[in-house]
Amino acid sequence: MRPxxxxxxxxxxxxxxxxxxxxxxxxxxxxDPGIILAVLGPNGSGKSSLLRLxxxxxxxxxxxxxxxxxxxxxxxxxxxxRRIGVVPQSEPSPFPxxxxxxxxxxxxxxxxxxxxxxxxxxxxxxxxxRRCSVQHFADRDMGNLSGGEAQRVRVARALAQEPEILLLxxxxxxxxxxxxxxxxxxxxxxxxxxxxxxxITHDLNLASRFADRLLLLNEGQNTAKGTPADVxxxxxxxxxxxxxxRVVEHPGPGPDTRAPQAIPLxxxxxx
Numbered sequence: 474m475r476p477x478x479x480x481x482x483x484x485x486x487x488x489x490x491x492x493x494x495x496x497x498x499x500x501x502x503x504x505d506p507g508i509i510l511a512v513l514g515p516n517g518s519g520k521s522s523l524l525r526l527x528x529x530x531x532x533x534x535x536x537x538x539x540x541x542x543x544x545x546x547x548x549x550x551x552x553x554x555r556r557i558g559v560v561p562q563s564e565p566s567p568f569p570x571x572x573x574x575x576x577x578x579x580x581x582x583x584x585x586x587x588x589x590x591x592x593x594x595x596x597x598x599x600x601x602x603r604r605c606s607v608q609h610f611a612d613r614d615m616g617n618l619s620g621g622e623a624q625r626v627r628v629a630r631a632l633a634q635e636p637e638i639l640l641l642x643x644x645x646x647x648x649x650x651x652x653x654x655x656x657x658x659x660x661x662x663x664x665x666x667x668x669x670x671x672x673i674t675h676d677l678n679l680a681s682r683f684a685d686r687l688l689l690l691n692e693g694q695n696t697a698k699g700t701p702a703d704v705x706x707x708x709x710x711x712x713x714x715x716x717x718x719r720v721v722e723h724p725g726p727g728p729d730t731r732a733p734q735a736i737p738l739x740x741x742x743x744x
Contacts (some may be wrong), residue, residue: 479542481504483537485537486534488740499695501536501695512671513677513690515714521673524673540557556637558639560627560639563620563646572607576611580594600632605626630639638668638669640672641671643673644674645657672684681705682723686699690710723738
């Protein structure tokens with residue numbers, strides 16, 4: 474029987490220094506198979522810290538993270554790396570490496586000691602590169618790519634892991650309109666295939682169109698969570714972002730017809 478793939482954070486709190494402010498305060502979240510959860514909020518609201526807690530990169534001061542009911546620290550690193558894929562917003566490239574080589578790093582958790590990449594690994598790599606539209610520059614050096622191209626390669630590396638859970642930190646950064654839409658359509662397809670996805674984003678409107686659930690953070694705390702209709706409301710967003718908005722329905726066509734969309738308004742001047 475396949476183990477449960479639900480990733481859960483229960484009552485998570487974390488701060489970077491003992492007497493410093495809480496980066497995350499008493500947040501509970503679940504990443505379920507087949508669901509896209511989008512985490513939203515202003516800069517400094519705790520979004521990236523929450524992702525790092527869920528991935529195991531940070532240890533909570535309070536609360537617990539579990540995968541399939543097992544505490545995350547109790548899961549061996551190799552198993553965790555096979556089951557949870559992480560796409561950072563950016564990362565340094567300290568040495569020359571090709572796109573194909575970077576994507577191949579996603580297969581490392583599946584390799585035994587001294588075993589090189591085999592046919593199965595190359596199939597997974599090629600499939601991941603095709604899905605992220607990077608196969609046509611597979612032999613280029615990562616240092617010669619644009620920011621948006623490099624971001625798509627990082628998504629491909631995570632997909633090459635064939636994870637059950639995918640955590641993405643602002644993956645659309647640097648992507649043009651077409652590739653933003655292709656990425657979110659890909660995430661929707663992955664969710665339909667059963668993958669659980671947590672997406673950190675600043676784009677309220679794309680999150681509302683593609684995510685099943687939203688979690689809105691402010692100053693490290695949960696301000697609202699639920700469906701897009703529950704969260705994308707003008708009075709709620711204005712309080713969090715401190716800016717006037719108007720919420721309208723997406724005109725369609727498509728499956729996201731009538732999804733709530735937030736339009737920032739001009740702030741009234743004068744008395």
